[in-house]
Amino acid sequence: MQPITPLLISAALLVAPLVAPPRALADTDSIVLGMGCFWGAEKRMAAVPGVTDVESGYAGGDAAQAGYRDVLNLEKALRRGRSTQRNHAEVVKVTFDTDQVSVEEVLIAFWENHDPTQGDRQGNDVGSNYRSAIYYNSPAQQAAAIATRDTYQQALSAADYGPITTEIAPLRHYNRAEAYHQDYLVKNPDGYCGLGGTQVAYPGQPEKPAPQRLNAGDLNPERQLIVFEAPDCPYCEQFRAEVLDDWRSEVPVASTLAGQPPEGWQLDKALFATPTMVLFEQGREVSRYTGYSGDKARFWQWLGQRILTPEQRRIAFEQGTERPFTGSHLDEKRPGAFVDPITGAPLFRTDTKFNSGTGWPSFFTPVDGAITLHEDHSHGMRRIEVRSASSGIHLGHVFNDGPPPTGERYCINGNVLAFVPD
Structure with missing residues (x-):
């Protein structure tokens, strides 16, 4: 094939049809x-x-x-x-x-x-x-x-x-x-978004289906926890997966996408973020926990501060100890589980309970995964503290003078246990 010379190229360009100009850029x-x-x-x-x-x-x-x-x-x-x-x-x-x-x-x-x-x-x-x-x-x-x-x-x-x-x-x-x-x-598809909107449609726009408010008749008027959520809220999904899906607390809980409480119930102030957990008593807000980023113990501590008695709070959050022979469940022998008073998670079972004569409920083994152990050097002593794995509250101490088969004695404050019979 004969190579195209510069002269031929120039001639070709002279006779080539004009190319249409590109379409004007959009305004x-x-x-x-x-x-x-x-x-x-x-x-x-x-x-x-x-x-x-x-x-x-x-x-x-x-x-x-x-x-x-x-x-x-x-x-x-x-x-x-x-x-x-x-x-x-x-x-x-x-x-x-x-x-x-x-x-x-x-x-x-x-x-x-x-x-x-x-x-x-x-x-x-x-x-x-x-x-x-x-x-x-x-x-x-x-x-x-x-x-x-x-x-x-x-x-x-x-x-x-x-x-x-x-x-x-x-x-x-x-x-x-x-x-x-x-x-x-x-x-970062799972990154923080931070926007939820008001769910109020602009006039003339297609109406968004309004989330239904909870029905007060389906709730506990004396004490009810309501979780206010929003669509496309990753922190709501995280709270649901880590807390709500395994809810066993005696406090009844309900969740809603509506930004308003049940008819006749009263919020203390407007909601500004999701998830927001609001505790109602007699249909009125008494406390709220706004936002969630994975700190379960902090959430349970907030709930515990509201639902526990002053004596329970002293033990649970200040590492207090009840006087011997004064706590609850010392003589409880029915088949069942002793549970965290905030989360409802099982801690010990009756068939592991024994009479230690110390004046505190005693157990030779906990429910698997129910507790965590921590070194305690308070009061000039070296002890092993026992906490609830679900809420992090203080329960008592464990000693190596228990009966077989473990040889351990979990000495627990009865006032921070709730009992659920089988």
Whole structure:
């Protein structure tokens, strides 16, 4: 084959048909939104049809340049009264194809995917850097922000939410966040999201099926624990797997996706994060535990502080000891299990109980996996402390002067045992 010379190439180009110019790039616009932690905000806004890019960043503060550490350090200084600067908010820069989605539709997704009534917080994240914000780049965006805010406020007010606290201001001092913050939940699917929304639909949008409130008639009016959950809440799933799925406590428990208590029951204050565990007595909130990150013992201690008597709390949480022959279950001989008074987890069985003559219930072996042992050097003695594995509460001590077959004597305070007959 004859090689093509430069002259032939030039001639070929001269006679080649003209190539049509590429299709013009789509018209795009962008708006900067603060919805709390930008990891979850990035994920939620990227799911909106017509959105072409979502970038995490910082905006709205006084400093022209700022990064993650700058924002955190300034927030600490603000809390201590050592600065009067306006801090940046964690934000997402949402770029969208205006032929596919309008700025109003982007803002509707913004309103529905977080709670804009919480001020300087979003769920578990507290601080001015987590404020709700709309930073616009044109008068048209400003008008859309105000109009959609006023419309959504009507829906929120009808659902008993307070006033919207979202900052609406011109964009200033935008800084792109560090690379490891970009697409964070794509790279870390089980990472923290922090957004739950209010479940209140924007007027005119398809109504979301409202979660049903619990029926008070199905609950225990004297004492009832209610776990308030949310869809797509990894910490709710963790609490369910680690605590709820094996619930044996004598305190009745129920869970709900509704953000309101049963009709006629009363919360002490609004919920702001999930999961939130609320203890009700006589239909009124008496205590709550907000959030969960795997510390089961801390949760059980919170519940125990409310349901145990002062004497039980002294033993359980202060390593106290009841006076001999004064505690419960000393003469209990029925077949059954002695259980943790908070969690209900079995600790010892009657067929391992014996009369030691010491004045405390004594056992020669525990239920498998029910206890943990710890060195105790209090009162100038060297002893082995016995704690409940499920709640971590103090039970007593173990000594090597028990009967066969183990030769051990688990000397346990009867007041921190509950008995469940077979």
